[in-house]
Each structure stands twice: as structure tokens, then as C-alpha cells.
Amino acid sequence: MDIKVEQGCPQCGAPVILSEDDRLLTCPYCGVKNFLQSSSVFRYVLPDKLDETEKRHLVYAPYIRLKSNLFHITEKGIAYKVIDTTQLGFIMPGLPPSLGMRPQAMKIGRLTPKTEGRFLRLSVKAKVILEKAVQLSRLSNDLGRELLHQAYIGDTLSLMYLPLLAGETHLFDAVTDTPLISLNKIREYSLQGPGFNPRWQVQFLPTLCPRCGWDLEGEKDCLVPTCRNCETAWEITDQGLQRLDWFVQPGDRETPLHLPFWRISGEIPSLEIHSFADFIRRANLPMIPRPKWHEQEMQFWIPAFKLRPKIFLQTARQATIGHHRLHLEQGRNTPNLFPVNLPKTEARQAIKVVLAACATSPRNIFPYLPNARIKNVHASLAYLPFRDKGHDWVQPQTGVVIAKNILRFGRTL
Numbered sequence: 001m002d003i004k005v006e007q008g009c010p011q012c013g014a015p016v017i018l019s020e021d022d023r024l025l026t027c028p029y030c031g032v033k034n035f036l037q038s039s040s041v042f043r044y045v046l047p048d049k050l051d052e053t054e055k056r057h058l059v060y061a062p063y064i065r066l067k068s069n070l071f072h073i074t075e076k077g078i079a080y081k082v083i084d085t086t087q088l089g090f091i092m093p094g095l096p097p098s099l100g101m102r103p104q105a106m107k108i109g110r111l112t113p114k115t116e117g118r119f120l121r122l123s124v125k126a127k128v129i130l131e132k133a134v135q136l137s138r139l140s141n142d143l144g145r146e147l148l149h150q151a152y153i154g155d156t157l158s159l160m161y162l163p164l165l166a167g168e169t170h171l172f173d174a175v176t177d178t179p180l181i182s183l184n185k186i187r188e189y190s191l192q193g194p195g196f197n198p199r200w201q202v203q204f205l206p207t208l209c210p211r212c213g214w215d216l217e218g219e220k221d222c223l224v225p226t227c228r229n230c231e232t233a234w235e236i237t238d239q240g241l242q243r244l245d246w247f248v249q250p251g252d253r254e255t256p257l258h259l260p261f262w263r264i265s266g267e268i269p270s271l272e273i274h275s276f277a278d279f280i281r282r283a284n285l286p287m288i289p290r291p292k293w294h295e296q297e298m299q300f301w302i303p304a305f306k307l308r309p310k311i312f313l314q315t316a317r318q319a320t321i322g323h324h325r326l327h328l329e330q331g332r333n334t335p336n337l338f339p340v341n342l343p344k345t346e347a348r349q350a351i352k353v354v355l356a357a358c359a360t361s362p363r364n365i366f367p368y369l370p371n372a373r374i375k376n377v378h379a380s381l382a383y384l385p386f387r388d389k390g391h392d393w394v395q396p397q398t399g400v401v402i403a404k405n406i407l408r409f410g411r412t413l
């Protein structure tokens with residue numbers, strides 16, 4: 001489910017409509033460009049129908065919005081599920097347990113210092129909502145079995161507030177102006193809470209290269225914009241723009257697309273995986289390690305763009321096993337770089353799941369997952385060229401194949 005958010009331009013105040021995952025705001029009126037950054041989760045509000053004098057009496061009920069791919073490993077194998085839900089985070093009778101499709105059907109705003117009223121505190125943890133979603137899914141069939149590893153990858157966690165107004169006898173939903181419950185029935189619940197907290201405010205970062213001052217490039221949802229002038233790549237993090245090591249596998253004239261991968265090196269001592277050769281032996285892959293692979297650090301290649309769980313694992317597996325055929329060069333701007341929209345922190349969460357997906361002999365790996373820790377981690381970004389083969393995008397060196405209809409193509413390539 002995609003939601004649209006109305007965001008005021010920090011320069012001229014004009015309303016700009018963004019998608020939930022967008023991090024670049026380009027104002028169509030004054031032309032100013034900014035990256036959005038927040039030190040806590042993004043907070044949204046459903047539009048109320050009140051006039052200005054009534055707004056300060058509003059009380060906001062928090063809903064936890066979660067989008068995530070859940071991976072669940074038992075001795076039986078790897079199961080997965082896409083979670084997309086908006087559930088009540090303040091337990092009180094009368095409030096709808098979920099916002100359902102409402103956020104999609106209306107213009108959502110962002111909380112700002114101008115949002116008057118009181119905010120009810122969360123009384124439910126996001127983790128509990130995730131666990132509930134898991135229990136409702138077919139994954140619960142596996143729960144009798146020993147859970148060896150569980151990972152949530154590609155999470156979007158945000159808060160969405162439903163405005164409420166206490167009338168004389170009833171509590172009202174201020175979006176639809178309908179009564180929810182008699183105030184008598186919720187007498188023991190406090191409808192108090194703090195006002196807007198400045199920490200919740202979204203920050204706007206200039207889109208200039210911190211190294212040379214040139215305009216950074218990247219599409220709306222891109223988390224790693226690049227500089228064409230000094231050939232650097234910058235990750236948008238909670239602490240602002242941070243420089244990344246990046247690489248590119250040169251393509252040729254047949255290359256209409258470059259897809260980004262997180263290249264995460266590290267060792268897993270408890271599984272005796274230090275080098276690429278160790279990994280091949282441990283995963284029991286049908287390959288003979290070349291002598292130099294004993295010296296080569298283990299690297300996990302995780303897609304840096306969002307994919308459905310099954311394709312995500314297939315792609316990571318193929319790239320991790322086949323990356324030894326690549327000859328990477330220092331990163332540089334190349335036409336058609338697909339935007340990075342899966343953060344590095346999420347890719348790190350995927351390592352054990354990708355390791356499990358690579359195993360030809362699960363018993364060599366699965367039982368050791370609960371205690372496996374990855375050490376000496378270093379992450380960089382690498383862009384790989386893909387060729388157009390009819391219905392598929394094909395990566396010639398690693399053999400990664402991605403069906404065209406899977407990548408979101410509102411983009412021009």
C-alpha cells in the first residue's frame with residue numbers, strides 16, 4: 001500500500017505531494033531541492049474537518065504503520081511474508097483497531113510545530129504488532145518447530161495519528177465527524193498527552209555535495225545520491241549525508257540499466273567462514289575454490305533496491321556466489337543508475353538469511369544460525385550492469401536474472 005503525503009516546501013510553503021518512501025523534495029513552484037531527514041520515525045496525521053478554533057482541543061491517537069519483509073528460518077527451510085499494516089498503538093475501547101485503507105484514500109499530512117493538540121502516548125510496541133502479524137500468517141504453522149532465525153528486512157516504521165475530539169457526551173472521529181464511543185465508557189482512560197515535540201520535526205538538507213558543493217543527483221526515493229563532479233556517493237542517514245565507498249562494474253553499449261548492491265564483507269567465526277573459499281566449503285556449493293579465494297574476504301552481495309522476498313533472496317544468492325567474476329572499478333556516474341532504496345542497515349539484517357539461502361546442505365549451516373555473529377563488517381556500494389533480454393534484465397557476469405515487471409517502472413530508462 002502506497003500513501004501520498006502532503007509536504008510544505010521549506011522555502012515557499014507550497015504544498016508538494018510525496019510518496020511515503022520519497023526522500024527528495026523538489027518544489028515545482030520555487031524549484032528548491034531538499035533531502036528529508038528525521039532523527040526519529042516519520043509522523044503523519046489524517047486530515048480533520050475542524051475549524052481553527054477547535055483544532056487546539058484535538059487529541060491524536062497513534063497508529064503504528066509497518067511495512068516489512070519477514071524471513072523465518074526453521075529446520076524445514078526459509079519462509080517469508082510481506083507485512084503491510086497500520087494498527088492502533090494506544091489501547092482504548094471505541095478506537096478502530098486498524099486504519100485499514102483510509103491512509104491510502106486521503107491526503108495525509110506530516111506533523112509540524114503548527115499541529116495543535118495533544119498526542120496520546122504509545123501503549124503498544126511495534127514488535128508486538130509484528131508478532132501479531134506473524135501469528136495471523138501461514139508462518140505460524142512453523143511455530144511448533146524450532147525457530148532458528150528471524151529477520152525483518154526493508155522495514156518502514158512510521159506513526160500515523162487519527163485526530164479525535166471529545167464532544168459533550170461522545171468521543172468523535174474528527175476525520176469523519178462520527179461518534180466513536182460514549183465518554184462515560186472511557187472514563188478511566190486519560191485523554192491527555194504531550195504537545196508536539198521538536199524532535200519529531202523533519203529536517204531539510206541541501207542537495208549539495210558536501211565535498212565540492214555541486215548538485216547531487218538521485219531520484220525521489222534515492223537514499224544514496226551521487227556527485228557527477230567529484231564522483232562521490234553519499235548516504236542519507238539520521239546524522240545527515242555520509243560518504244560511502246562505491247564501485248561500478250563497467251558495462252558496454254548494451255547496458256541500459258545499472259542496479260545497486262550492498263557489498264558487505266565480514267567473517268563468521270562460529271561457522272569458520274573467513275574467506276570466500278571457506279564459504280564455498282561450508283555452504284557445500286558445487287564449485288572448486290581457486291587458490292586466491294582462500295585470501296579473498298567473504299562478501300555478501302545484497303540488493304540495495306526493494307524486491308519481493310523470494311526474488312530478493314534469489315538475487316542475493318546468485319550475486320554472492322557469482323561476484324568473483326566481476327572486475328569492479330572505482331564508482332563513477334554512469335547513465336541509468338537505479339536508485340538505492342534499501343538502506344545499508346537493512347541489508348546487514350539480511351546476511352544470515354542470505355547465508356541460509358546459499359546453503360546446498362542446510363545441516364551445515366541452519367543449526368548454527370542462532371549463535372552466528374558477523375565480525376569485521378565493512379559495507380560499500382556496487383553498481384552492476386544489466387542487459388535487456390526481452391522479459392528479463394540479465395547481469396552477464398554473475399548470471400543474476402530479474403524479470404522486468406518486478407522492478408518498479410514508473411521510471412524512464
Ligand SMILES: [Zn+2]
Pocket residue numbers: 009010011012013014027028029030031032
Ligand atoms: Zn517552494
Ligand SMILES: [Zn+2]
Pocket residue numbers: 209210211212213214227228229230231232
Ligand atoms: Zn562533489
